[in-house]
Amino acid sequence: MGKIIVFIAGLIWPLLLTAQQTDSTATVDSLPRTMQGLQNAAPADSASVSIYKDLINAPARAAFYSAVLPGLGQAYNRQYWKIPIVYATIGGALYFYRQNQTEYLRYRDAYQKRLLGQTDEFPELSTDLLVKAQSYYRRNRDISLMAAVAFYVLNILDANVSAHLRQWNINDRLSLQPVVMPQSAYGTGLSLGWRF
16 A cells, blocks of 8 residues: 555656746747736736736646646636546546455455465465466556546646636637639639638
8 A cells, every 4th residue: 555655646746846947038928818918017907917817827726726626627617517527537447446456355365365275265266367366456456546646637737728728819710711712724722711
Protein backbone atom coordinates (compact mmCIF):
# COMPACT_ATOMS: atom_id res chain seq x y z
CA MET A 1 0.00 0.00 0.00
CA GLY A 2 2.94 2.33 0.72
CA LYS A 3 4.27 1.85 -2.81
CA ILE A 4 0.92 2.91 -4.25
CA ILE A 5 0.88 6.12 -2.21
CA VAL A 6 4.44 6.92 -3.28
CA PHE A 7 3.49 6.22 -6.90
CA ILE A 8 0.47 8.55 -6.76
CA ALA A 9 2.50 11.26 -5.04
CA GLY A 10 5.16 10.90 -7.73
CA LEU A 11 2.56 11.47 -10.43
CA ILE A 12 0.97 14.47 -8.74
CA TRP A 13 4.19 16.16 -7.57
CA PRO A 14 5.19 17.56 -11.02
CA LEU A 15 1.80 19.23 -11.29
CA LEU A 16 2.55 21.23 -8.17
CA LEU A 17 5.83 22.54 -9.53
CA THR A 18 5.40 25.56 -11.76
CA ALA A 19 7.80 28.21 -12.91
CA GLN A 20 7.22 31.50 -14.62
CA GLN A 21 9.76 33.78 -16.16
CA THR A 22 8.97 37.39 -16.91
CA ASP A 23 10.86 39.45 -19.44
CA SER A 24 10.42 43.16 -18.84
CA THR A 25 11.89 44.12 -22.24
CA ALA A 26 9.48 42.16 -24.41
CA THR A 27 5.87 43.27 -24.67
CA VAL A 28 3.64 40.66 -26.20
CA ASP A 29 -0.08 41.26 -26.58
CA SER A 30 -1.40 37.94 -25.31
CA LEU A 31 -4.75 39.12 -23.98
CA PRO A 32 -7.91 37.98 -25.71
CA ARG A 33 -10.00 40.57 -27.49
CA THR A 34 -12.57 40.74 -24.67
CA MET A 35 -9.88 41.72 -22.18
CA GLN A 36 -7.86 44.22 -24.24
CA GLY A 37 -10.04 47.14 -23.22
CA LEU A 38 -9.66 46.16 -19.59
CA GLN A 39 -5.87 46.00 -19.76
CA ASN A 40 -5.44 49.74 -19.24
CA ALA A 41 -8.45 50.22 -16.97
CA ALA A 42 -7.97 52.69 -14.17
CA PRO A 43 -7.98 51.25 -10.65
CA ALA A 44 -10.87 53.56 -9.75
CA ASP A 45 -13.08 51.64 -12.18
CA SER A 46 -13.71 48.73 -9.81
CA ALA A 47 -16.19 46.93 -12.11
CA SER A 48 -13.65 46.67 -14.93
CA VAL A 49 -10.87 45.58 -12.60
CA SER A 50 -13.00 42.86 -11.00
CA ILE A 51 -14.05 41.54 -14.44
CA TYR A 52 -10.41 41.54 -15.49
CA LYS A 53 -9.34 39.63 -12.38
CA ASP A 54 -12.18 37.13 -12.78
CA LEU A 55 -11.17 36.42 -16.37
CA ILE A 56 -7.49 36.02 -15.51
CA ASN A 57 -8.06 33.75 -12.50
CA ALA A 58 -10.74 31.60 -14.13
CA PRO A 59 -8.44 28.83 -15.51
CA ALA A 60 -6.46 28.47 -12.29
CA ARG A 61 -9.62 28.48 -10.22
CA ALA A 62 -11.27 25.85 -12.44
CA ALA A 63 -8.20 23.61 -12.22
CA PHE A 64 -8.05 24.03 -8.43
CA TYR A 65 -11.74 23.16 -8.07
CA SER A 66 -11.28 20.03 -10.18
CA ALA A 67 -8.25 19.03 -8.14
CA VAL A 68 -10.18 19.36 -4.88
CA LEU A 69 -13.30 17.57 -6.12
CA PRO A 70 -13.40 15.97 -9.57
CA GLY A 71 -16.13 17.56 -11.67
CA LEU A 72 -16.28 20.78 -9.67
CA GLY A 73 -14.13 22.59 -12.24
CA GLN A 74 -16.53 21.48 -14.98
CA ALA A 75 -19.42 22.84 -12.92
CA TYR A 76 -17.49 26.12 -12.50
CA ASN A 77 -17.15 26.28 -16.30
CA ARG A 78 -20.89 25.53 -16.62
CA GLN A 79 -20.22 22.32 -18.54
CA TYR A 80 -22.49 20.15 -16.44
CA TRP A 81 -22.76 17.42 -19.06
CA LYS A 82 -19.09 16.50 -18.44
CA ILE A 83 -19.58 15.72 -14.73
CA PRO A 84 -21.12 12.23 -15.27
CA ILE A 85 -18.29 11.41 -17.70
CA VAL A 86 -15.69 12.43 -15.10
CA TYR A 87 -17.26 10.28 -12.39
CA ALA A 88 -17.88 7.34 -14.74
CA THR A 89 -14.25 7.21 -15.87
CA ILE A 90 -12.65 7.68 -12.45
CA GLY A 91 -15.25 5.49 -10.72
CA GLY A 92 -14.94 2.76 -13.33
CA ALA A 93 -11.18 2.65 -12.98
CA LEU A 94 -11.45 2.51 -9.17
CA TYR A 95 -14.09 -0.25 -9.44
CA PHE A 96 -11.77 -2.40 -11.57
CA TYR A 97 -8.91 -1.64 -9.18
CA ARG A 98 -10.94 -2.99 -6.27
CA GLN A 99 -12.09 -6.08 -8.18
CA ASN A 100 -8.57 -6.97 -9.31
CA GLN A 101 -7.18 -6.35 -5.81
CA THR A 102 -9.78 -8.72 -4.31
CA GLU A 103 -9.01 -11.46 -6.84
CA TYR A 104 -5.27 -10.98 -6.41
CA LEU A 105 -5.59 -11.42 -2.64
CA ARG A 106 -7.69 -14.59 -3.09
CA TYR A 107 -5.08 -16.24 -5.31
CA ARG A 108 -2.19 -15.01 -3.17
CA ASP A 109 -3.77 -16.44 0.00
CA ALA A 110 -4.44 -19.74 -1.76
CA TYR A 111 -0.82 -19.89 -2.93
CA GLN A 112 0.50 -19.16 0.56
CA LYS A 113 -1.75 -21.85 2.08
CA ARG A 114 -0.55 -24.35 -0.50
CA LEU A 115 3.09 -23.58 0.34
CA LEU A 116 2.32 -24.23 4.02
CA GLY A 117 0.67 -27.55 3.15
CA GLN A 118 -2.87 -26.44 4.00
CA THR A 119 -5.94 -26.82 1.81
CA ASP A 120 -6.93 -23.81 -0.26
CA GLU A 121 -10.07 -22.76 -2.19
CA PHE A 122 -8.59 -23.72 -5.59
CA PRO A 123 -7.65 -27.41 -5.28
CA GLU A 124 -8.20 -27.96 -9.01
CA LEU A 125 -5.49 -25.44 -10.00
CA SER A 126 -1.81 -26.23 -10.06
CA THR A 127 0.73 -24.10 -8.21
CA ASP A 128 1.96 -22.63 -11.49
CA LEU A 129 -1.54 -21.51 -12.38
CA LEU A 130 -1.91 -19.86 -8.97
CA VAL A 131 1.30 -17.89 -9.59
CA LYS A 132 0.10 -16.87 -13.08
CA ALA A 133 -3.29 -15.79 -11.71
CA GLN A 134 -1.58 -13.65 -9.06
CA SER A 135 0.57 -12.01 -11.72
CA TYR A 136 -2.44 -11.41 -14.00
CA TYR A 137 -4.58 -9.74 -11.32
CA ARG A 138 -1.66 -7.72 -9.94
CA ARG A 139 -0.91 -6.34 -13.41
CA ASN A 140 -4.58 -5.47 -14.02
CA ARG A 141 -4.80 -3.85 -10.59
CA ASP A 142 -1.81 -1.63 -11.34
CA ILE A 143 -3.18 -0.67 -14.76
CA SER A 144 -6.53 0.23 -13.20
CA LEU A 145 -4.81 2.45 -10.64
CA MET A 146 -2.79 4.21 -13.33
CA ALA A 147 -5.98 4.73 -15.35
CA ALA A 148 -7.73 6.28 -12.33
CA VAL A 149 -4.83 8.68 -11.77
CA ALA A 150 -4.72 9.52 -15.49
CA PHE A 151 -8.47 10.26 -15.58
CA TYR A 152 -8.08 12.44 -12.47
CA VAL A 153 -5.30 14.46 -14.13
CA LEU A 154 -7.30 14.70 -17.38
CA ASN A 155 -10.24 16.04 -15.36
CA ILE A 156 -8.02 18.86 -14.06
CA LEU A 157 -6.57 19.59 -17.51
CA ASP A 158 -10.03 19.63 -19.09
CA ALA A 159 -11.30 22.18 -16.57
CA ASN A 160 -8.25 24.38 -17.10
CA VAL A 161 -8.36 24.28 -20.90
CA SER A 162 -12.13 24.84 -20.99
CA ALA A 163 -11.75 27.88 -18.74
CA HIS A 164 -9.03 29.25 -21.03
CA LEU A 165 -11.18 28.76 -24.12
CA ARG A 166 -14.17 30.37 -22.40
CA GLN A 167 -12.33 33.71 -22.43
CA TRP A 168 -12.06 33.99 -26.20
CA ASN A 169 -14.64 35.61 -28.45
CA ILE A 170 -16.17 32.91 -30.61
CA ASN A 171 -19.25 33.81 -32.64
CA ASP A 172 -21.05 32.87 -35.83
CA ARG A 173 -19.02 35.28 -37.96
CA LEU A 174 -16.03 32.95 -37.65
CA SER A 175 -16.38 30.34 -40.35
CA LEU A 176 -14.59 28.19 -42.86
CA GLN A 177 -16.82 27.39 -45.81
CA PRO A 178 -16.25 25.70 -49.17
CA VAL A 179 -17.05 27.99 -52.10
CA VAL A 180 -17.63 26.81 -55.68
CA MET A 181 -16.03 29.30 -58.05
CA PRO A 182 -17.87 30.13 -61.27
CA GLN A 183 -16.70 28.67 -64.52
CA SER A 184 -13.75 30.52 -66.00
CA ALA A 185 -11.23 29.90 -68.77
CA TYR A 186 -9.61 27.23 -66.61
CA GLY A 187 -12.84 25.47 -65.62
CA THR A 188 -14.82 25.21 -62.41
CA GLY A 189 -12.89 25.40 -59.16
CA LEU A 190 -13.39 24.88 -55.47
CA SER A 191 -11.92 27.06 -52.74
CA LEU A 192 -12.21 27.53 -49.01
CA GLY A 193 -13.39 30.90 -47.71
CA TRP A 194 -12.32 31.96 -44.23
CA ARG A 195 -14.26 34.78 -42.59
CA PHE A 196 -13.28 36.40 -39.32
